[in-house]
Amino acid sequence: MSVTQAATDEVLIARIAQGDRLAMQVLYGRHHVRVYRFGLRLVRDEQTAEDLISEVFLDVWRQAGKFEGRSAVSTWLLAITRFKALSALRRRKDFELDDEAANAIEDSSDDPETVVQKKDTSEALRECLTGLSPDHREIVDLVYYHEKSVEEVAEIVGIPENTVKTRLFYARKKLAELLKAAGIERGWP
Amino acid sequence: MMALSKKMLEQEPSEIEMLLPWHAAGTLNARDARRVEEALANDPELARQYAAVRGEYEETIHLNESLGAPSARAMQKLFAAIDAEPARATGSLPLSARIATFFASLSPRALAWSASLGAIALLLQAGIIGAVLMKTQTATFQTASLSTGAPITRELGAAAPSRALVRFTPEARVADVTALLDSYQASIIGDAKGGMFRLQFDKAMSQDELTALLGRMQREKFVNLAVAAP
Numbered sequence: 198m199s200v201t202q203a204a205t206d207e208v209l210i211a212r213i214a215q216g217d218r219l220a221m222q223v224l225y226g227r228h229h230v231r232v233y234r235f236g237l238r239l240v241r242d243e244q245t246a247e248d249l250i251s252e253v254f255l256d257v258w259r260q261a262g263k264f265e266g267r268s269a270v271s272t273w274l275l276a277i278t279r280f281k282a283l284s285a286l287r288r289r290k291d292f293e294l295d296d297e298a299a300n301a302i303e304d305s306s307d308d309p310e311t312v313v314q315k316k317d318t319s320e321a322l323r324e325c326l327t328g329l330s331p332d333h334r335e336i337v338d339l340v341y342y343h344e345k346s347v348e349e350v351a352e353i354v355g356i357p358e359n360t361v362k363t364r365l366f367y368a369r370k371k372l373a374e375l376l377k378a379a380g381i382e383r384g385w386p
Numbered sequence: 387m388m389a390l391s392k393k394m395l396e397q398e399p400s401e402i403e404m405l406l407p408w409h410a411a412g413t414l415n416a417r418d419a420r421r422v423e424e425a426l427a428n429d430p431e432l433a434r435q436y437a438a439v440r441g442e443y444e445e446t447i448h449l450n451e452s453l454g455a456p457s458a459r460a461m462q463k464l465f466a467a468i469d470a471e472p473a474r475a476t477g478s479l480p481l482s483a484r485i486a487t488f489f490a491s492l493s494p495r496a497l498a499w500s501a502s503l504g505a506i507a508l509l510l511q512a513g514i515i516g517a518v519l520m521k522t523q524t525a526t527f528q529t530a531s532l533s534t535g536a537p538i539t540r541e542l543g544a545a546a547p548s549r550a551l552v553r554f555t556p557e558a559r560v561a562d563v564t565a566l567l568d569s570y571q572a573s574i575i576g577d578a579k580g581g582m583f584r585l586q587f588d589k590a591m592s593q594d595e596l597t598a599l600l601g602r603m604q605r606e607k608f609v610n611l612a613v614a615a616p
Contacts, residue, residue: 216474218465225461233456247456251464258468322445341446346413362404369407372442385435 206270214261225254228271231343232278238338239282239331249285253277268352275343276353279335318381325375333368340365406436410443545590549575549615550600551582558608566606570599584615 204212204223212220229250236253237246256277264273326337339345339353351358373386402425408414409422426433550572554563567573567585576584591599596614603612 218468221465221468225464229460230455233460234450234453237453238450243456247460248463250456250460251467254464255467258471318441319445319448322441323449326442326446326449337442337446338450340407340413341411341443342450344411344413347408362401363399365407366399366404369439369442373438383438383441385438 207266210257210261210264210266210270213258214264221254221258224257224270228274229254231271232274235275235338235343236278236282238334239279240285245285249278249281252281256281268349271343272345272349272352275339275345279353318383321376321379321381322372325372325379328375329368329371332364333371336361336365337368337372402432403435406432406439407443410436410439547589548587548591548596550585550587550596550603550612551615552585552603552612553582553610555608555610562608566603566608570603582611 204220206224206227209220209224213224232253233246233250236249237243240246240249253274257274264270326334329337335354336350339350345353347358347361350361354361356364370386373383376383402422405414405418405422409419414422426436570585571588572585573588574583575586587599593614600612600614603609
């Protein structure tokens, strides 16, 4: 069989398990940009994010035979990416996964006064999205950009489904607070 | 419905409020999507919150899309690493993967033809069996008549498997008949006069055994008559 665009991700994984490099190229072509962007939003460093991609897809090459198809391939890829990103962050001496570090990251973005000067709500919103804590940023990206369901986010992040819902709600509340501090009212909350 | 939205941050969010982001992304199941739609239609405050969610959704996509793409270096590094991996033993795939691979290997046209041929074969088989049943079961009730040409002495030597004549009810389906034959370990060896089928059991039975068995068979839902074959 030739590997065509019509082949599903699951079929590609089955072929990768047999050592099919072409199938690997097709799968890489389909998913590497989203994997890169998800990783980049977590590690905030382009070089590290590029290294992550190689590591993630090399894991896919090695573990394809163990993929059971209980979740979508894209969900599996994002779960591996998250694991690799957190490992990379732990290796970085200047980063610790606690609230203090999260606050430090928030400080690296523009302060509310700078944001409000941009006078552009959309741009301010993007700035505030960047200023969220890693946990909040991650869940916002998974739901809005990667279009993952509650169940899939729970699987990727490794938390209960109810926690997924409440975490996103409080991420949105935090976002609203940042916007309000920047002088932008959206009618909620 | 107004209770669904919360004005104050201190209040716990409602289930519907928490589902708004997934509704915006279109990843809710049909039931939840309907619940959210109904709530939005009846709660202006929730609708305002949803407008904010839509804005977050759009800007999150915009933000991620602006991140660009990785350089070709990442791919080169990956395939260099793959080349350095030990050669993979080409073991057999799990059955599910083999089935998925097989169907994926067929062109849509081949797949459509295979399905059509399979359906035609099934229809033909069902038609033939159905025709035989219909033909034999429309006859009026008749008892099996004793063949005048039958020998009046028993055969010597190894006992032959017992046989019977059976008439099935008109509503008996092929599956019912098959199940019945299986349960009695019998097979149809020909159709006889008057809608009776000639059955052969897989063993020889004494007269008493056969009588008891046929009595039991006679009481089956899909059997009109069961008598010993001459």
